[in-house]
Amino acid sequence: MALIDQKLLTFSLGKEGYGVSILKVKEIIGMLEITPVPRTPEFIKGVINLRGKIIPVMDLRLKFGMDQQEYNERTCIIVVEVTINGNQRLLGVVVDMVSEVVNITSEQIEPPPEYGMSLEHNFILGIGKLKDRVVIIIDIEEVFLCDEIIKMLESV
Amino acid sequence: MDNYQELNIDQEFWADFVVEAFEHIDEIETNVISLEQNPDDMEIIHTMFRAFHTIKGLSGFVEHSIIQEIAHKTETLMDYCRKGELAVNTKIVDAILKSSDYIKRLCEDTDSYKDQSFVAQIEVLLVVLEQLAAMGEIPVAAEAPPVEKFIEIPIEIATVKADIQKFEPVEEKLTDKTADVIEDVIEDVIAEVPEEDIFVKPNLQAFADEIFVIKDEEIVSTVKIEPTEKEQPKPTALVAEAPAAKKLMSSNEDYMKVANHKIDHLVDMIGELIINQSLIDQYISSKYTHDNQLISNMSGFLRITRELQSLSMSLRMVSFKSTFQKVSRIARDTIQELGKDVEFVTSGDNTEIDRVVTDKLLDPLVHLIKNAISHGVEENVQDRIKTGKNKKARVELNAYNKRGKIVIEVKDDGRGIDTDIVHRKALEKGLIDPNRTYSEEEIKEFILLPGFSTAAVVDNISGRGVGMDVVKTQILKIGGKVDIKSTLTKGSVFTLEVPVNHAIMNGTIIEMRGQYFIIPTMNVKEILQPREDQWIFTQGKRTMLKVREDIISIVPISVFFKGEKLEEHVPLVILLEVDGELKALPITNVINRQEVVVKPVGEEFSNLKYISGMSILGTGKVSLILDIDYLFKKEAKV
Secondary structure (H helix, E strand, O other): OOOOEEEEEEEEEOOOEEEEEEHEEEHHHEOOOOOOOOOOOOEEEEEEEEEEEEEEEEEHHOOOOOOOOOOOOOOEEEEEEEEEEEEEEEEEEOOEEEEEEEEOOOOHEEHHHHHHHHOOOOOOHEEOOOOOOEEEOOOOHHHHHOHHHHHHHHOO | OOHHOOOOOHHHHHHHHHHHHHHHHHHHHHHHHHHHOOOOHHHHHHHHHHHHHHHHHHHOOOHHHHHHHHHHHHHHHHHHHOOOOOOHHHHHHHHHHHHHHHHHHHHHHHOHOHHHHHHHHHHHHHHHHHHHHHHHHOOOOOOOHHHHOOOOOOOOOOHHEEOOOOOOOOOOOOHHHHHHHHHHHHHHHHHOOOOHHHOOOOOOHHOOOOOOOOOOOOEEEEEEOOOOOOOOOHHHHHHHHHHHHHHHHHHHHHHHOHHHHHHHHHHHHHHHHHHHHHHHHHHHHHHHHHHHHHHHHHHHOOOOOOOOHHHHHHOEEOHHHHHHHHHHHHHHHHHHHHOOOOOEEEEEEOOOHHHHHHHHHHHHHHHHHHHHHHHHHHHHHHHHOOOOOOOOEEEEEEEEEOOOOEEEEEEEEOOOOOOOHHHHHHHOOOOOOOOOOOOHHHHHHHHHHOOOOOOOOOOOOOOOOHHHHHHHHHHHHOOOOEEEEOOOOOOEEEEEEOOOOOOOEEEEEEEOOOOOEEEEEEHEEEEEOOOHHHHHHHOEEEEEEEEEEEEEEOOHHHOOOOOOOOOOOOOOEEEEEEOOOOEEEEEEEEEEEEEEEEEEEOHOOOOOOEEEEEEEOOOOOOEEEEHHHHHHHHOOOO
């Protein structure tokens, strides 16, 4: 994804601010009852019924190795569209709180630093400098298609 | 073919072109097989001619010169066939199939034209097409070429005169049915009239007042047998024919093409509607029991949604046509490859079934058909003659409805299953218990065991001993069953019985570790509360259960919950049955038994073998459907 002027949906995990391209986001829903699917990685919370469609849900906190937090009324599921093996799939991402949609220009985006980051670099598209805060722009597809998921797809 | 190196395909229309081209190719593939059986069927020839003609036109539009050239050359060939200047033979059918294959490949892989060896194949085909067409270029009496085609005994051309000018050209496309009718009529006439006075006999007149041969887009020629003296042909007769033909064409317009995903979405939404409705219904029946008006309104509502659901399910129903078409094609290739004399017949291709099920049926059917042709049908024709059968073997593929299920039969009149050989093979391979005596029926079932193959040589048609067990697993997966009937020297019938609707299943909802799971009710044999003394422990774990005289092994809970052990107290055990084998699954509770709508497991969970699907329960919550077959496999011992 090229770093051009775009709209970002920003959300937070604890004190950290993140942004994801609005083009990937299908909708934002409140917490639903999640059916756990045993024998999947811990950050895969299970599946939900999104108006008759069954979609997997991933907890971004757990994915990023952060502590689990009780879900509350601010917890949201961001439904994003990802491409798995060439097929379009919907995926729910649990985040602490959805903030706002912001416009960001390419000048406001810094490339990811070389080191000193706790996250794996390929998730991070850049660092967005907003007026009052900084958001980490992530590629949600990359997050989902990380090692563990690929392992999950391939392992027996 | 240097000019092919730089194809400049019009990307904008390419996708549309591919969709349309595939439709025509499907049409070609359906027809070509029947054409081989009835090489004189003008209607088929016309359909195929039109299909190639359209592909040619469209490919010109998207500027794909290779497809255009293949289609053009094939069209030319078909043109000779439809003019009757060339009789359809196996070579022509082969060439047609190759053309459609190549066009398909070019459509599927836009870069395939860069593949030198593929281009070489195409060039060979083009030459073949030209050679075949050249055989049709022998000059024929230009006036009335179709006459020779329709009347196959020599007659004086002079008495039959092409007379196109007398009639107004008809604007509408006419079906080629007309030509068939005429052909029949003339044949009838010929049959009744002695050869020497063919145009004298009075009853000829009754038949041969006017005969038109109407070709698809234009009137190529209107052939009229000269009437005797007073009877003048009435041009109005042609007009009278036209509306009937037009009606036939327009029947196509009663259909609308809808994308699969839209229908799936509709089915999903209606499923959702039903779930919501059941929530409201539950609420009403618990809180508003006194309100009769509300309750009766609600039940009216329930009726409508139920109707709506069955209607939406019916939208997903498709006929077996395209499946049969693909199978026929493979059958033909197999027959040719093996060089056997086999007639392949299908029936019931208009039987309707859920689209999802047809997809799953294709592979098993291909296996069965290949097996029937390669193993079922005798290698040696002499063996057939010895047993008093026709030289030409017959393999049938039949589909029909039976008590809410779809039955598909693959039938051959070959050598049948030799139970002695099967039994011996099964013993050699250590697949069965050597100390037991098996019944004939049981022995036939052995061929469905994994790793069983009686074929001495592994060939590329079938015979690696995979296959039959794959057929069985696939069919079981969609909730069906396989049955084998076979008589030595008479032939075999493989019957597949599958549910019409794969999407709905009767499920037993159970609770394990506080979570609900669904088990297909057909696998549930019994639910029991085991007494403590029924348990058999090994290495400190509950591993088996004694039920009456049977010792039944327990499905380890770690299959679902990795690394976890069974609780000290197991209140309930559900006995599962697959193929007469039993296993016990410890559960906490049985919740309900109901019809559930099965949804496939998403790709992200495809490695989770213990689930076969998911479903949304009446509460709106998702529940996992357990794959019972998997629980019976050895690998499930985690």
